Amino acid sequence: MSHGYDEYARALAAAARHATAWLGSLSDRPVGPAVGAHRLTAAFGGPLPRKGMPAEDVVDLLAKTAEPGLMAMPSARFFGWVIGGTLPAALASDWLVSAWDQNACLRYAAPAVAAIEEGAGSWLLELLGLPGQSDVGFVTGATMANFTCMAAARWRLLADAGWDLDSDGLFGAPRIRCLVGRERHDTVDLGLRYLGLGKPAVVDADSQGRLIPEALDAALAGGSGPALVCLQAGNVHSGAFDPFPEAIRVARKHGAWVHVDGAFGLWAAAAPELRHLIRGYENADSWGTDAHKTLNVPYDCGIAIVRDAAALRSAMGLHASYLVHDAEGPGDPFEKVPELSRRARGVTVWAALKSLGSDGVAAQVEGMAAAASEIAAGLAGLDGVEVLNDVGYTQVCVAFGDDATTRAVTARVIRDGRVWMSGSRWRDRDILRVSVSNWRTEGDEAGTAVDAIRSALAAVRGS
The missing domain is CATH 1.20.1340 (dopa decarboxylase, N-terminal domain)
Incomplete structure (x- = not known):
């Protein structure tokens, strides 16, 4: 030895x-x-x-x-932010990824991990019901997934407008109008900023944070030129989904590229009981998600999916004499992501999907939504607790009268330690937000969550 x-x-x-x-x-x-x-x-x-x-x-x-x-964070009693646990097969395969120590940028240099990631990408498209010709890239998280998809959108929109972005850059280019819902996640704005596209135009949303298609139509009609519309699958507070059929129809009427930010909500497409939430989203142009949040693979593993493979590879790819290409392959992994050197993130996705199968993924996502509904029902029965959102997915937002009481209850819950839930502010109110994102969260943990909040509320009232 x-x-x-x-x-x-x-x-x-x-x-x-x-x-x-x-x-x-x-x-x-x-x-x-x-x-x-x-x-x-x-x-x-x-x-x-x-x-x-x-x-x-x-x-x-x-x-x-x-x-x-x-x-x-891997505990079944962790309900903070939107952070998932890790499946056993995904965790163990991640150890192998570190031991193998493969640079996943080149198909020729790392054929095994390239083949695994290609298999994982194909399975994802099948599982999520997305166009089979789409390219799939594995990035660090949902932020970079959105960035990568919107980079492809920027390249295609400017190319169609007759502008050579690669040669001439952004100075003097036609301005791309970017439109977002009022309750989009802030990382969408961050991605636009990274891309030099500036502050987006904000379209009004309903009481659950869903973009209003008529408002989108009016905003698009009020200008001209290339347009990028960002829709949302899973509002970070309410869990609500934008009305994809109507919103995409409006965007298409105005020639816009449609991107869907589905950091945790995209996985509803894999669950028959929840698929209605995401109906019509397959008609968009790109989709971003995070496999850590709902699929439960280790950090970090964002997924960028783009229907227009040529646009993605033009936006992300490069050419260098020292890079040896596999002439028999569909292209190299580095052409689909911002990084050149990177770990083989898609291996854990493959392992998770292989261990679960499509039925297992559906049961996992539906189980998270069921636990959220159970928590919401338990909290709704408590005196002085307001459930503020329509609980149809994995998010529950509650308040306890005034903001000071809500903040105090949140602090008590965290200090108690039985569960962890993060405070936030939604629709001009302080709230306690419950995010069910762990594959092991079931009825017992839902009951513990309700009991912890009941105890915290009683302590605050008695203080």
């Missing part, structure tokens, strides 16, 4: 012990971290030591020192 292999074996064995202990603690540990970053800075900082430490000792020190500062 070589010295190098032996060192790997000891370090990986140590990592496995600590990882198994961490996962085993999730069922009953407090969800929140015990200490803040300021308490850990000294332990992880200070002068860089001159002499090193054996790899397994580094792993032991890292795990033991970090443990008090870890949030139990």
